[in-house]
Amino acid sequence: MSSRRSRSRQSPSSAINDDQIIELVSKLQQLLPEMHTRRRSDKVVSASKVLQETCNYIRSLHREVDDLSERLSELLALSDHAQADVVRSLLLHQ
């Protein structure tokens, strides 16, 4: 599937023009940790770099979830599960 770069503004909403793609990519860019701390006005970062960082970031988040799950599984075995209600109130008040 090739990425059509044709500028057809009169086409129906199913065809998305470049500007919207660029806007979405820059929105993604702002979510990424490393890129966010860089100059925010820098829009010259290539789209492929943004996508690559996005993939890496998603994978690292998955890894974090797994690590935290391991940690939780060990911790929960030790403590009383009735504390869950206490934690709930703790989190909701943050």
Add this chain to the structure above:
Amino acid sequence: MTNPGGLRSSFARIFLRSLSRINSGRVSSSRGRTLPKHRSISIAAYASMASAVGTRRAWSREVLRRIRRGGARRASRRTSEFPVGRKGRKEPGNGKKLKKEAGDGNEGSSIQGMRKKLRRLVPGGEGMEFHRLLAETAHYIKCLKTQVGVMRSIADYYTPV
């Protein structure tokens, strides 16, 4: 965009309920096999987040669908970082294309490779148009960050000082 505070609370509520269920041993496995506890927890985390988001997002719909359909195996298949390694990351095709991009210099192929990877990482990303995939990815990342934050708070809470 949804209110992150509301999402955080909803996720925390649902997830904590799942955690106490898992802890008291009342987890039902659709296949009848017992899962390692951390695997149950990680699946519960994704499921809780998908429930908190609801069905208004394609990725959350896909997650809920996978979990209801196949139980553990399908849901964990999504994470390419599955440590057990049953579904190893040795899938050809996409990997080859990616390695080529370093010396290729062709902008088109590297974006193509990235798009494919992204489609695999974001649940339900396979059948979408690109712009839709980008929007879903942004939301997915936002929710993942919330999920990780809440999980970390819980772990910190339970960690003995």
